[in-house]
Amino acid sequence: MSRRRILTTAAGAAALAAVAATAATVTPAGAAPASRRRPPRAERLVDNRFWVSRKDWGSGTSHGTRVVAKGRAGVEMAEPVGTTDYTDPHTGRATTWEYAQWTGPAHRPATPATEAIASWNARTPTGTWIQVEIEATYSDGTTSPWYVLGRWNSGDDREDAGAAVIRRTSVDDQSDGKTSVWTDTLSVDDTASGLRVVAYRLRLTLYRTPGSALTPTVWRLGAMASAVPDRFTVPAAAPGLAKELKVPRYSQEIHKGQYPEYDNGGEAWCSPTSSQMILEYWGRRPTAGDLAWVDPAFADPQVCHAARFTYDYQYGGCGNWPFNAAYAATYEDMQGVVTRLGSLTDLETLIRAGIPVITSQSFLKEELTGAGYGTAGHLMTVIGFTRSGDVIANDPASPSNPAVRRVYKRREFENIWLRTKRRNAQGTVVSGTGGVCYLYFPVHRTKEQVRALLAVGVR
Numbered sequence: 222m223s224r225r226r227i228l229t230t231a232a233g234a235a236a237l238a239a240v241a242a243t244a245a246t247v248t249p250a251g252a253a254p255a256s257r258r259r260p261p262r263a264e265r266l267v268d269n270r271f272w273v274s275r276k277d278w279g280s281g282t283s284h285g286t287r288v289v290a291k292g293r294a295g296v297e298m299a300e301p302v303g304t305t306d307y308t309d310p311h312t313g314r315a316t317t318w319e320y321a322q323w324t325g326p327a328h329r330p331a332t333p334a335t336e337a338i339a340s341w342n343a344r345t346p347t348g349t350w351i352q353v354e355i356e357a358t359y360s361d362g363t364t365s366p367w368y369v370l371g372r373w374n375s376g377d378d379r380e381d382a383g384a385a386v387i388r389r390t391s392v393d394d395q396s397d398g399k400t401s402v403w404t405d406t407l408s409v410d411d412t413a414s415g416l417r418v419v420a421y422r423l424r425l426t427l428y429r430t431p432g433s434a435l436t437p438t439v440w441r442l443g444a445m446a447s448a449v450p451d452r453f454t455v456p457a458a459a460p461g462l463a464k465e466l467k468v469p470r471y472s473q474e475i476h477k478g479q480y481p482e483y484d485n486g487g488e489a490w491c492s493p494t495s496s497q498m499i500l501e502y503w504g505r506r507p508t509a510g511d512l513a514w515v516d517p518a519f520a521d522p523q524v525c526h527a528a529r530f531t532y533d534y535q536y537g538g539c540g541n542w543p544f545n546a547a548y549a550a551t552y553e554d555m556q557g558v559v560t561r562l563g564s565l566t567d568l569e570t571l572i573r574a575g576i577p578v579i580t581s582q583s584f585l586k587e588e589l590t591g592a593g594y595g596t597a598g599h600l601m602t603v604i605g606f607t608r609s610g611d612v613i614a615n616d617p618a619s620p621s622n623p624a625v626r627r628v629y630k631r632r633e634f635e636n637i638w639l640r641t642k643r644r645n646a647q648g649t650v651v652s653g654t655g656g657v658c659y660l661y662f663p664v665h666r667t668k669e670q671v672r673a674l675l676a677v678g679v680r
Contacts, residue, residue: 266450267561267656268330269678271340271443272423278323285321286427289438293664296323298427298436307428311388311534312378318350318428325423325442333360333417334446337407338657339370340543340558341425342441342550348385348430349437350374353543355407355444357400358420367424368395368402371543374437375530375551380514385430389544390535404536405543405559418446441550445560449655455564455639457632460610462569466577468502468604470625471524473617479519483528484538491600492540493527494617495579496549498602499661500527502577505552521622540598542581546659554664558679561656565612565635567677568603571660574673578603579659580614584637585646590630594618595646598654606631 272278275294287299301319308315339353352372357365369392378386395402399416400409409416425442429435473494476487484490500506507526515522531548533541546557562568562578571578579602586595596618604626605613612634619625637643641655660679662670674680 265331265678266563267445267447267678268332268334269443269445269558269560269680270328270330271441271558271680272325273441273443273680280326282324282326283321284323286323286425289440293440295438295440296425296427297438298429301429301431304431305428307387309387311390316385316387317431319431319433320426320428322427323425323439325425327358327420327422328444329420330418330446330448332448333419334448335409335412335417336449337418337421337444337446338405338542338559339423339444340441340546340560341371341373341439341443342547342556343373343375343437343439344551345374345376345437346435347376348433348435350387350428351437351439352426352428353442354424354426356422356424357407357418359399360415360417360419363399365397365400366395368400368407370402370405370407371541371547373544373547375548377529379529388534389532391533391541393535404533405541412451417448421446441556441558443558445558447561447655449561449641451641453640453642453644455636457635458564458566460606460631461566462573462606463608463610464572465605465613466502466572466575468577468602468615469498470615470622471498471521471617472619472622472625473524474620475520475622476524476528479516480525480528483532484540487524487528490524490528490539491617492542492545492579493531493548494524495600495602495615496531496545496659496661497521497524497527498615498617499577499579499659500549500552500555503555503661503663505555540600542657542659545579546661549659549661555661556664557659557661559657559659560677560679561654562658562677563656564639565610565631568612569606570673570676572603572605574667574669576660576662576670576673579661580638581654581657582634582638583643583651583653588637589633591627592616592618592629597645597651600659 278288285302286296289295298321353370354367356367372390391404427437473487473490478486512522515525528539531539542559549557602615610631612629615625616627639656640653643653
């Protein structure tokens with residue numbers, strides 16, 4: 222299973238108190254589903270804000286960047302504002318880089334948030350890379366430091382150890398005593414205290430080899446801020462769709478032992494395997510040249526490729542959520558975001574429009590009938606719903622490609638995916654993902670797809 226870190230409870234007693242405080246608001250199984258309309262601003266638990274248009278990029282503060290003038294809107298380096306030395310913690314290599322910065326305006330989420338996860342879509346030619354940071358304003362009037370949410374490029378130094386590249390990395394040990402960064406997630410340390418993130422700013426730093434004309438180009442930058450309440454169970458949504466999308470099926474398990482330098486091999490590759498399924502659904506895949514490095518004896522070499530280029534060298538795995546979305550967006554005219562959905566009704570809205578969804582969940586073996594395993598964190602691809610409303614998923618934790626298609630009981634899947642609290646095999650209270658998912662979609666979409674994405678807060 223994936224080694225994707227699921228946040229454990231920092232203070233068990235505080236977490237249990239928070240769960241008890243919200244228990245009265247949880248609708249029991251079988252209750253009527255919420256309205257399909259988008260809830261009023263004050264009631265929303267998830268807020269997505271992405272900078273994607275020329276107007277968006279123009280609203281930020283530029284220090285050496287410019288807005289892309291033609292084609293897809295974005296920002297790139299115009300003139301460097303200085304140089305900086307960076308010692309790669311994973312290679313020990315010290316390099317000097319030119320840089321420029323773009324800082325977004327303050328954004329106030331619809332509801333004060335307990336977590337935030339950034340996403341970005343970019344092109345980084347060899348000799349360039351980007352850094353994404355967040356600064357949070359708290360409900361007590363104070364402000365966090367600038368936290369690093371990712372140092373990223375689309376390449377690596379495997380083919381050419383002398384190439385001007387860094388290794389993709391998250392940054393550990395970032396905290397101010399109020400919030401902390403856990404790999405890719407900014408999280409309030411003690412939600413029971415009432416402290417919340419009421420606003421945030423994002424900062425983008427573009428780096429390149431000094432004296433070159435190279436530049437990264439960033440087309441999408443944003444964050445999902447959420448205030449999902451602590452809960453062991455979630456309201457049930459009544460079935461509303463019977464449809465199945467034709468998504469390629471890939472098993473991570475057939476890659477066991479392959480390229481152990483990437484999180485011990487394929488048995489941990491649920492995230493990149495799911496990403497590859499969706500990319501090929503949209504007609505994108507690596508070229509033969511891209512795959513030339515893979516052992517020709519290995520089946521489905523594109524899965525190995527996805528693992529290599531989603532790998533987070535600090536986390537030590539391929540399950541960094543934003544890194545997977547960024548990988549998806551390296552393919553022509555593709556976009557990727559990390560967000561949360563609020564119900565299976567939201568999932569149905571996307572499936573109806575032809576958009577499959579990668580979901581993140583954790584569960585005990587007995588909590589998901591037919592899975593045959595338990596996991597502290599696992600990604601799978603939802604591709605449809607049966608006539609009775611059960612979930613059809615391409616589950617990469619399967620022994621073969623044909624076995625990837627699974628049907629999971631609606632109520633079981635709904636709860637393990639959307640809950641924020643659960644008990645592990647030792648009976649300890651730990652965290653669930655609260656509906657985290659990846660959405661991948663092309664730049665050019667149908668009107669129905671645009672409406673479906675807007676319905677779940679993504680543009």
